Amino acid sequence: MAGMHKSEIANPVLNWIDSRLPVITMMQKEYGVFPTPKNFNYFWNFGALAMVNLVIMILTGIFLAMNYQPNTELAFDSVQRIMRDVNYGWLIRYVHQNGASMFFIVTYIHIFRGLYYGSYKTPRELLWMLGVVIFLLMMATAFLGYVLPWGQMSYWGATVITNLFSAFPWIGPKIVTLLWGGFSVDNPTLNRFFSLHYLLPFVIVGVVFLHVAALHIVGSNNPLGIDVKGPQDTLPFHPYYTVKDSVGMCVYLMVFAAFVFFAPNYLGDPVNFIPANPLQTPAHIVPEWYFLPFYAILRSVPDKLLGVCLMFGSILLLFILPWLDTSPVRSARFRPIYRILIWVLVACVVVLGFCGARPPEGIWVILSRICTLYYFAHFLVILPILGKLERPLPLPESISQSVMGGGGGPMPSGAHAKPMEKA
Amino acid sequence: MRALRSMIAGVLMGGLAIATPAVGPALAAGDAPTPPAQNWSFDRIFGTFDLAAAQRGFQVYSEVCSACHSMRLLSYRDLAGIGLTNDQIKAIAAAVTVPQGLDDQGAPKEGPGTPASRFKRPFPNDVAARAGNNGALPPDLSLLSNAYLNGPDYINGVLTGYSDPPAGFTLMDGMNYNKYFIGHQIAMPKPLSDGQVTYADGTTASVEQMARDVVTFMTWAANPEMVERKQMGVRVILFLLLMTCVTYAVKRKIWADVH
Structure with missing residues (x-):
């Protein structure tokens, strides 16, 4: 198989490179002419947006790291020095701080897109599972990063979350000591969290x-949710989807900018403006908004170990989702019952978010229990059974036929409601 | 249409989810009533700091608050941000004595401050601060305005919220009753009284006026970049709005031949 690649690039310099390392041919194939279904809606922007967001986080993070001091005595003030004395440090930091929230907004919509349109089903199971790995790495990175400013909520958040591991019998306390690098959250903890916070984003890139x-x-x-049947169903990625992603990106950057410039601390906790104090616990320790649903699941049961298992389980079960959902139909558009239940799931996660922000008492405990129950029932009980019971609507013959019929717009009912084969 | 409706519902739900953390800490205030919302010069998208108020606030801080409260993250040079001239800043800095490293015998040396000096702290360390204040630590004011939900309203409420305790309320020894302070018992005695400072610009120094002024100063101190940030934000958003329109037009044109 040795020998040079036969490059079709006209430019002699690029041809020389491409013959020896066909990166240009590869980009051409994967991002130029790459055949892409012609019927994407704007939900299909969010993968590209997440990629852009990751790049923004890494770039701003590199410049922050040049000015940050991972030492308990200096960390808080070094962040304030970035805010006050580093040229445009406030901009870099607010982009990084709000970029974390934007990353989760974009990723949650991306995950929802996958759930709604059944993107996890065969043959995309491994694609989906890699996505869950990215999500877990993102959560770890976000948690580690939140500790670095060494404010009150940084410190106490780190204390609560690392202590969760102590719930595991036998090895639990040893894990916690290892995470802390000592016997409490202290300087060694901050050092290793900084190191890992710099490492994990590059693992995410991989x-x-x-x-x-x-x-x-x-x-x-x-x-x-139906398969591409031929070239009539697809468009080359460029220019059709490069331009459509660009539209989405402008809107996304506008939302991002609105937070950064006009409400940079809206999504943060005010208590983190107070330097970490191991002797004074804040009245309510709450994680950042993007962890609240999982925090609510954790607190919904009185047993610590069970709570920890449920919290991790709520994400880990996404790994087996492709096999839990037994319906052969991918898109919720053709699943009359699933299309309702997916919104029930979303509502439950949102309610769990509210519960996570409240002290665990009264109505909030009851609500988080109901919603936790539904969350697990949705994946573990309803999806396996629903696939057998639900009568899906007839699927269109092909993407191009549906697009020609004006799919989505006002159209005579039954225009493409002929009985079809299942996907 | 159904897809559109789903999408709108999704956006609304997302919005609610985002609003969550902002609601959360409000309840953390416990039984203290919410301090009345004030109109601040720095509110809203185009809001800037009322520099005259911020300068009066600096006077209140210097003459009243700084007896107990540090502002350790600020340097005197930062005061250019509330419109003080270099000469004014040099004069203010020179009036305090700050440590200046070691003399040639190796003994600690002190001398007049410069614009680069940090604000002089009233106590050498937290232990001394507690010892001088009946065991309570006066918090640093550099970021305090950001450290509460609706911080400016809250601090304004506390500064103006001193009153006699209601019947049946038992105050602990050395504590003071405050309507808006979380838990109502505050170690700081009523800090402001009418006419406590004499404003150079002739403004009547009522408690309300001084509270508003010092809150404006503290909010500037916590967010010195705010005006520049908002101005840049307006330009960035306008640019992105234009780019969205242009990109969307290009998208329409490119997609015109599909279907």
């Missing part, structure tokens, strides 16, 4: 590469 590679093997799902 898994994102695999995620995209897997995507380009099996191809994208689409809002109809």
Whole structure:
């Protein structure tokens, strides 16, 4: 198999490179002419947006790290020095701080897109599982990063979350000591959290590469959830989807900018403006908003170990989702019952978010229990049974036929409601 | 249409989820009533700091608050941000004595401050601060305005919220009753009384006036970049709005031949 790649690039310099390392041919194939279903809606922007967000986080993070001091005596003030004395330090930091929230907003919508349109189903199971790995890495990175400013909520958040591991019998306390690098959250903890917070984003880049590679093997799902039947169903990625992603990116950057410039601390906890004080516990320790649903699941049961298992389980069960959902139909558009239940799930997660922000007492405990129960029932009980019972609507014959029929717009009912084969 | 409706519902739900943390800490205030919301010069998208108020606030801080409260993150040079001239800043800095490293015998040396000096702290350390204040630590004021939900309203409420305790309320020894302070018992005695400072610009120094002024100063101190940030934000958003329109037009044109 040795020998040079036969490059078709006209430019002699680029041809010389491409013959020896066909990166240009690869980009051409994967991002130029790459056949992409022609019926994407704007939900299909969010993967690209997440990628852009990751790059923004890494770039701003590198410049923050040049000015940050991972030492308990200096960390808080070094962050304030970035805010006050480093040229445009406030901009870099507020972009990084709000970028974390934007990353989760974008990723949660991306995950919802996958759930709604059944993107996790065969042949995209591994693609989905790599996505769950990215999500877990993101959560770890966000948690580690939140500790670095060494405010009150940084410190006490780190204390609560690392202590969760102590729930595991036998090895639990040893894990906690290892995480802390000592016998309490202290300087060694901050040092290793900083090191890991710098490392994990690059691990995410690696898994994102695999995620995209897997995507380009099996191809994208689409809002109809049916397979691409031929060239008439697809468009080249460029210019059609580069321009459509650009529209989404402008809107996304506008939302991002609105937070950064006009409400940079809206999503943060005011208590983190007070330097960490191991002798004074804040009245209510709450994680950042993007962890609240999982925090509510953790607190919904009185047993610590069970709570920890439920919290981790709520994410880990996403790994087996492709096998829990027994319906052969991908898109919720053709699943009359699933299309309702997916919104019940979303409502439950939102309610769990509210519960996580409240002290665990009274109505909030009851609500978080009900919603936790539904969350697990949705995946573990309803999805396996629903696939057998639900009568899906007839699927359109092909993407192009549905698009020609004006899919989505006002159209005579039954325009594409002929009985079809299942996906 | 159904997809559109789903999407709108999704956005609304997302919005609610985002609003969650902002609601959360409000309840953390416990039984203290919410302090009345004030109109601040720095509110809203185009709000800037009322520099005259911030300068009066600096006077209140210097003459009253700084007896107990530090502002350790600020340097005198930062005062240019509330419109003081270099000469004014040099004069203010020179009036305090700050440590200046070691003399040639190796003994600690002191001398007049410069614009680069940090604000002089009233106590050398937290232990001394507690010892001088009946065991209570006066918090640093550099970021205090950001450290509460609706911080400016809250601090304004506390500064103006001193009163006699209601019947049946038992105050602990050395504590003071405050309507808006979380838990109602505050170690700080009523800090402001009418006419306590004499404003150079002739403004009547009522408790309300001084509270508003010092809150404006503290909010500036916690967010010195705010005006620049908002001005840049307006330009960035306008640019992105234009780019969205242009990109969308290009998208329409490119997609015109599909279907």
